[in-house]
Amino acid sequence: MKTEPVSLELAERDESTGRVEAFSDGIFGVAITLLALEIGVEEYQGATDASLLAHIAELWPKYLAYINSFATVLLMWLAHHQMFKFIKKPNSSLILTNGLLLLIVALVPFPTKTVGQFIDTEARNVAVEFYTGYFLLVNFAFLLVWRIAAAKSKGLLHAFATHEVVATVSKSYQIGVLINLICFGLSFVNPWLGIGANVISWIYWAVSFKE
Amino acid sequence: MKTEPVSLELAERDESTGRVEAFSDGIFGVAITLLALEIGVEEYQGATDASLLAHIAELWPKYLAYINSFATVLLMWLAHHQMFKFIKKPNSSLILTNGLLLLIVALVPFPTKTVGQFIDTEARNVAVEFYTGYFLLVNFAFLLVWRIAAAKSKGLLHAFATHEVVATVSKSYQIGVLINLICFGLSFVNPWLGIGANVISWIYWAVSFKE
Amino acid sequence: MKTEPVSLELAERDESTGRVEAFSDGIFGVAITLLALEIGVEEYQGATDASLLAHIAELWPKYLAYINSFATVLLMWLAHHQMFKFIKKPNSSLILTNGLLLLIVALVPFPTKTVGQFIDTEARNVAVEFYTGYFLLVNFAFLLVWRIAAAKSKGLLHAFATHEVVATVSKSYQIGVLINLICFGLSFVNPWLGIGANVISWIYWAVSFKE
Amino acid sequence: MKTEPVSLELAERDESTGRVEAFSDGIFGVAITLLALEIGVEEYQGATDASLLAHIAELWPKYLAYINSFATVLLMWLAHHQMFKFIKKPNSSLILTNGLLLLIVALVPFPTKTVGQFIDTEARNVAVEFYTGYFLLVNFAFLLVWRIAAAKSKGLLHAFATHEVVATVSKSYQIGVLINLICFGLSFVNPWLGIGANVISWIYWAVSFKE
Numbered sequence: 001m002k003t004e005p006v007s008l009e010l011a012e013r014d015e016s017t018g019r020v021e022a023f024s025d026g027i028f029g030v031a032i033t034l035l036a037l038e039i040g041v042e043e044y045q046g047a048t049d050a051s052l053l054a055h056i057a058e059l060w061p062k063y064l065a066y067i068n069s070f071a072t073v074l075l076m077w078l079a080h081h082q083m084f085k086f087i088k089k090p091n092s093s094l095i096l097t098n099g100l101l102l103l104i105v106a107l108v109p110f111p112t113k114t115v116g117q118f119i120d121t122e123a124r125n126v127a128v129e130f131y132t133g134y135f136l137l138v139n140f141a142f143l144l145v146w147r148i149a150a151a152k153s154k155g156l157l158h159a160f161a162t163h164e165v166v167a168t169v170s171k172s173y174q175i176g177v178l179i180n181l182i183c184f185g186l187s188f189v190n191p192w193l194g195i196g197a198n199v200i201s202w203i204y205w206a207v208s209f210k211e
Numbered sequence: 212m213k214t215e216p217v218s219l220e221l222a223e224r225d226e227s228t229g230r231v232e233a234f235s236d237g238i239f240g241v242a243i244t245l246l247a248l249e250i251g252v253e254e255y256q257g258a259t260d261a262s263l264l265a266h267i268a269e270l271w272p273k274y275l276a277y278i279n280s281f282a283t284v285l286l287m288w289l290a291h292h293q294m295f296k297f298i299k300k301p302n303s304s305l306i307l308t309n310g311l312l313l314l315i316v317a318l319v320p321f322p323t324k325t326v327g328q329f330i331d332t333e334a335r336n337v338a339v340e341f342y343t344g345y346f347l348l349v350n351f352a353f354l355l356v357w358r359i360a361a362a363k364s365k366g367l368l369h370a371f372a373t374h375e376v377v378a379t380v381s382k383s384y385q386i387g388v389l390i391n392l393i394c395f396g397l398s399f400v401n402p403w404l405g406i407g408a409n410v411i412s413w414i415y416w417a418v419s420f421k422e
Numbered sequence: 423m424k425t426e427p428v429s430l431e432l433a434e435r436d437e438s439t440g441r442v443e444a445f446s447d448g449i450f451g452v453a454i455t456l457l458a459l460e461i462g463v464e465e466y467q468g469a470t471d472a473s474l475l476a477h478i479a480e481l482w483p484k485y486l487a488y489i490n491s492f493a494t495v496l497l498m499w500l501a502h503h504q505m506f507k508f509i510k511k512p513n514s515s516l517i518l519t520n521g522l523l524l525l526i527v528a529l530v531p532f533p534t535k536t537v538g539q540f541i542d543t544e545a546r547n548v549a550v551e552f553y554t555g556y557f558l559l560v561n562f563a564f565l566l567v568w569r570i571a572a573a574k575s576k577g578l579l580h581a582f583a584t585h586e587v588v589a590t591v592s593k594s595y596q597i598g599v600l601i602n603l604i605c606f607g608l609s610f611v612n613p614w615l616g617i618g619a620n621v622i623s624w625i626y627w628a629v630s631f632k633e
Numbered sequence: 634m635k636t637e638p639v640s641l642e643l644a645e646r647d648e649s650t651g652r653v654e655a656f657s658d659g660i661f662g663v664a665i666t667l668l669a670l671e672i673g674v675e676e677y678q679g680a681t682d683a684s685l686l687a688h689i690a691e692l693w694p695k696y697l698a699y700i701n702s703f704a705t706v707l708l709m710w711l712a713h714h715q716m717f718k719f720i721k722k723p724n725s726s727l728i729l730t731n732g733l734l735l736l737i738v739a740l741v742p743f744p745t746k747t748v749g750q751f752i753d754t755e756a757r758n759v760a761v762e763f764y765t766g767y768f769l770l771v772n773f774a775f776l777l778v779w780r781i782a783a784a785k786s787k788g789l790l791h792a793f794a795t796h797e798v799v800a801t802v803s804k805s806y807q808i809g810v811l812i813n814l815i816c817f818g819l820s821f822v823n824p825w826l827g828i829g830a831n832v833i834s835w836i837y838w839a840v841s842f843k844e
Binding site for chain 2: 459
Binding site for chain 1: 652655664667670724732735739758760763
């Protein structure tokens with residue numbers, strides 16, 4: 001029968017990770033691009049060159065928040081791809097946990113604009129604690145996806161993901177959570193320290209990134 | 212002739228469901244990510260840590276609406292993929308009915324922000340009725356797409372979609388509509404009951420989800 | 423040499439229409455989903471069930487504009503895919519003209535919100551003329567892409583796109599422009615007539631759509 | 634073993650440029666479509682046909698900014714694809730530098746709305762200098778990506794990217810930076826001269842574009 005091979009091929013393709021990756025990519029990509037929507041100078045009467053320049057300059061907290069969130073989500077996106085290279089086929093739990101991660105990632109614009117709007121006000125402590133706390137949550141969700149994927153009894157990983165490989169990857173994700181926990185803790189000491197630690201952490205991840 | 216095989220291959224690919232799925236995915240993915248745009252604290256004079264924390268906390272209806280809509284649309288997206296695994300090739304009616312579903316799904320941000328804005332006001336009854344009613348509409352459209360796909364005379368399904376399989380799938384989608392009808396009905400009794408039923412329904416779907 | 427076949431394969435893939443179609447799809451899909459952002463009820467003090475219901479009801483011009491634009495762009499997207507099935511490989515002119523079409527399509531949210539905001543005011547004549555005039559422009563750009571693609575001397579079409587096929591397709595696109603010209607003209611007679619003709623035109627296209 | 638070929642195939646695919654290109658395309662495509670969100674006429678009391686027409690007409694600086702940014706980013710997107718045809722496989726540095734380019738491209742809506750809002754005010758000098766300066770930055774980032782890709786010692790390019798080819802491509806990107814530097818310089822002489830040079834530059838690129 002002519003339809004058989006086609007349907008089998010489809011079924012096989014659907015068991016691979018392509019579909020889950022594609023919809024994850026879509027959400028990561030749109031969420032990261034929407035971050036830019038927050039940045040702009042409102043129209044106002046009597047604009048002059050000097051006042052516009054001042055307005056552009058005083059948006060620096062939003063630039064900082066934008067760069068920090070964009071870089072962090074981009075690096076997480078790269079890590080997400082690397083994680084899925086180890087996965088042979090997703091099961092229901094993995095798809096749903098990944099969905100939870102996407103739900104959290106899609107909301108990154110919210111803490112980002114909060115820190116951009118309030119870091120330059122008396123509310124900076126709460127703004128930065130919320131921001132670093134949110135990225136701690138993102139990292140928890142990321143580690144959770146890996147936990148589900150690497151569960152030994154389920155056999156979701158490729159054969160080349162040996163016990164040693166899994167242990168190394170797990171450790172690197174745990175370090176990610178730990179670093180975010182430190183950033184979160186430092187935010188309570190001083191908001192600039194919290195943000196600074198956050199910036200240093202993604203610079204560190206970028207430098208140590210291996211394709 | 213050299214162009215023949217290429218064109219045939221193209222024609223074949225175009226008869227498969229890939230294209231319809233890809234543009235459906237795009238709209239599901241962007242619509243779901245745009246839900247996050249509604250959430251934020253407006254800039255205000257004299258911000259303090261305490262007041263910002265209060266503002267973040269009082270946004271809880273928007274978080275509830277966001278999580279509920281994101282989870283529901285994500286599960287529908289997964290169901291949409293599963294449905295299309297059964298479809299061998301779409302015909303015009305299927306493509307257009309699917310387009311109607313997308314038109315409705317793309318507007319989910321509207322009832323979502325309505326419920327997020329008004330559930331904490333005296334307008335909560337109408338807000339929740341509108342919200343649960345909208346998801347009833349989404350589920351109707353979803354069932355309609357399946358009805359068109361499974362129409363016996365058209366032969367749009369793969370051979371492995373036997374009479375029993377089709378009956379099982381149809382029943383599960385009808386149950387989906389029924390559950391949404393109950394949520395809609397409960398909204399008229401009490402808005403919190405309506406929203407609560409909605410939350411329970413997607414948790415149930417998530418738990419019973421089979422890849 | 424090992425790299426040769428890879429590069430050849432890449433070169434071949436790049437000469438096909440896949441890439442142009444993928445970025446066109448992205449823009450069509452995002453533009454269509456952004457239409458929904460315009461629709462919402464502003465938060466206001468003293469909301470009651472009755473007032474919220476009234477506010478939701480009085481948004482009807484925006485629903486009309488949304489449905490009309492979504493349906494029109496979706497049908498154009500389907501037509502765009504069908505057009506590209508005939509194209510063997512794009513040349514520079516085709517890619518750039520298609521880029522012009524995308525520039526125009528991406529701005530569809532502007533006339534859509536204009537008609538949604540002003541059709542219920544004394545400015546309805548200009549709002550509808552602008553709206554129908556804009557879709558006339560979209561259809562012109564669409565016809566222009568086909569003209570470039572079908573230029574006999576360039577050989578961009580597949581062999582199965584015979585003289586008769588090209589003539590039939592050209593005629594159907596010219597009819598599209600003509601119908602939009604009529605809608606535009608009727609807008610000057612009466613705005614409701616212009617919008618009504620627009621609605622009828624996409625219903626007609628949907629009914630006559632052949633996959 | 635059955636899983637081996639699958640995993641090898643996956644690994645191979647992942648070493649190619651497909652993934653980097655796909656996420657670049659996503660960000661280019663969403664960023665370009667979001668440009669349209671800035672354009673619209675606010676709702677106002679007592680709208681008449683004449684006043685709406687006047688409002689639509691007086692948005693001309695926004696149309697100019699939209700067309701200019703859309704065209705520039707679209708041409709850069711095409712150039713990005715052509716660049717990646719030469720790349721055999723990306724390394725970490727290339728992926729990260731490309732990420733920096735995306736971070737900058739995703740923020741193009743910001744200078745675009747700035748110039749659209751202020752070119753018609755006394756702040757036009759700063760607005761245009763900011764705008765042309767931003768595109769100079771975009772072009773620098775683009776050149777940087779190519780520098781990383783073409784670094785001789787790394788062997789990231791296909792064999793068909795000979796020394797001559799690389800030299801030609803490098804020169805064309807350097808000319809791009811130079812042209813943007815001239816536009817930036819001219820903005821300080823006169824804002825209209827700066828914008829005019831910008832428009833001329835993308836028309837020139839479009840005309841000289843070779844698929």
